[in-house]
Amino acid sequence: MSSDLPALPESVREGKIFVAGHKGMVGSAVYRHLQAAGCKRLLARSRGDLDLVNQAAVLEFFAAERPDYVILAAAKVGGIHANNTYPAQFIYDNLMISANVIQAAYRSEVRRLLFLGSSCIYPRSAEQPMREEALLTGTLEPTNEPYALAKIAGIKLCESFNREYGTDFRSLMPTNLYGPNDNYDLQNSHVLPALIRKCHEAKVTGADAVEVWGTGQPRREFLHVDDLASATLFVLGIESEVYAANTQPMLSHLNVGAGVDLSIRELAETVKSVVGFAGDLVFNTDHPDGTPRKLLDVSRLKAMGWQPSIGLRQGIEATYADFCRSFH
Numbered sequence: 616m617s618s619d620l621p622a623l624p625e626s627v628r629e630g631k632i633f634v635a636g637h638k639g640m641v642g643s644a645v646y647r648h649l650q651a652a653g654c655k656r657l658l659a660r661s662r663g664d665l666d667l668v669n670q671a672a673v674l675e676f677f678a679a680e681r682p683d684y685v686i687l688a689a690a691k692v693g694g695i696h697a698n699n700t701y702p703a704q705f706i707y708d709n710l711m712i713s714a715n716v717i718q719a720a721y722r723s724e725v726r727r728l729l730f731l732g733s734s735c736i737y738p739r740s741a742e743q744p745m746r747e748e749a750l751l752t753g754t755l756e757p758t759n760e761p762y763a764l765a766k767i768a769g770i771k772l773c774e775s776f777n778r779e780y781g782t783d784f785r786s787l788m789p790t791n792l793y794g795p796n797d798n799y800d801l802q803n804s805h806v807l808p809a810l811i812r813k814c815h816e817a818k819v820t821g822a823d824a825v826e827v828w829g830t831g832q833p834r835r836e837f838l839h840v841d842d843l844a845s846a847t848l849f850v851l852g853i854e855s856e857v858y859a860a861n862t863q864p865m866l867s868h869l870n871v872g873a874g875v876d877l878s879i880r881e882l883a884e885t886v887k888s889v890v891g892f893a894g895d896l897v898f899n900t901d902h903p904d905g906t907p908r909k910l911l912d913v914s915r916l917k918a919m920g921w922q923p924s925i926g927l928r929q930g931i932e933a934t935y936a937d938f939c940r941s942f943h
Contacts, residue, residue, distance in 0.1 A: 731787050773867060792837070843871055
C-alpha cells in the first residue's frame with residue numbers, strides 16, 4: 616500500500632539522493648516513494664558493497680559519488696530480546712554508521728541530510744505524549760538504552776555540524792513502525808510482526824493459544840512505514856527557513872507518529888482478528904514489558920502540514936497480506 620505522496624521541489628527531484636539502508640523496512644519504503652515522486656538519480660548500496668561501519672569505505676564512496684541529498688535509514692534494529700542480547704553490537708554499529716555517514720556528508724558538501732532515529736530516545740518516565748523537548752530530561756528505558764544512546768548521538772551530531780559548519784542536517788524520530796520488509800524472527804523482531812507470525816502459525820497448525828510477552832498493559836503507538844516514507848519526503852523537501860522556524864538549533868529533531876496509542880493486549884486482539892486465529896491469547900509475565908507507555912506528541916510536524924493517512928487496522932491487514940505473499 617502507499618500513503619499520500621508529498622510533492623518534492625524540482626531541486627530535490629533532480630538531485631542525486633543516497634538512501635543509506637535501502638534494503639531495510641524503512642529504507643526500502645523511502646526508496647519506493649522517491650521513485651514514485653519522480654526522483655531518477657537515486658544511489659543505493661547493499662551492505663556487501665558498502666559497509667557503513669567502515670569509515671574509510673564511507674569516505675571513499677561519498678568522495679566518488681558526491682550525493683546532493685542523503686537519507687540515513689540504515690541501522691541495526693530489533694526488539695527487547697535483541698537489544699538485551701546484543702547491546703555492544705547495537706551501540707557500536709549504530710554509533711559508527713551515524714558518525715561515518717554524517718561526517719562524510721559534511722566533507723562532500725551534501726546539500727541536505729535526513730537522519731532517521733526512534734522514539735526510544737526519550738526517557739522511560741517522560742510525560743505523555745512525549746514532546747521533542749523531553750530529550751535528555753531523564754533516565755532511558757534499560758532494555759534498549761544502548762540503541763537509544765546511539766540515536767541520541769546521531770541527533771546531536773546533526774545539531775553540532777549545523778551549529779559549527781552551517782550544514783542542513785535534519786532528524787526525524789518515528790514511533791513504532793511496521794509494514795513490508797519487516798523482520799519476523801520471533802527472537803529479534805518487534806511486537807507487531809512477532810504477533811502476526813505467531814497468530815498465523817497458530818492458525819495454520821490449529822494451536823489453541825498464542826503466547827504474548829509481558830502483561831499486555833503497556834501502551835504503544837504504531838505507524839505504517841509508508842506513512843514514515845511520506846513524512847521523510849515531506850521534511851526532505853521543505854525549505855531550510857521553514858524547517859528552522861519549527862525547530863531550534865539545540866532541538867532540531869521532529870517526532871513522526873500517528874498521535875494515538877493502544878495497549879499491547881488491544882494490539883494482540885486486533886492482529887488475532889485480522890489473521891483469523893480463533894484461539895486464546897496467553898500473556899507470559901516472565902518476559903519484560905519495557906517502557907510503560909510511548910506516545911509521541913506530533914503537533915510540530917502536523918502544524919507544518921503533514922499527517923499520516925493509513926489507519927492501524929488497514930495497515931495491519933495490508934501487512935498481513937504482504938507477510939502471506941512473502942513467507943508462504
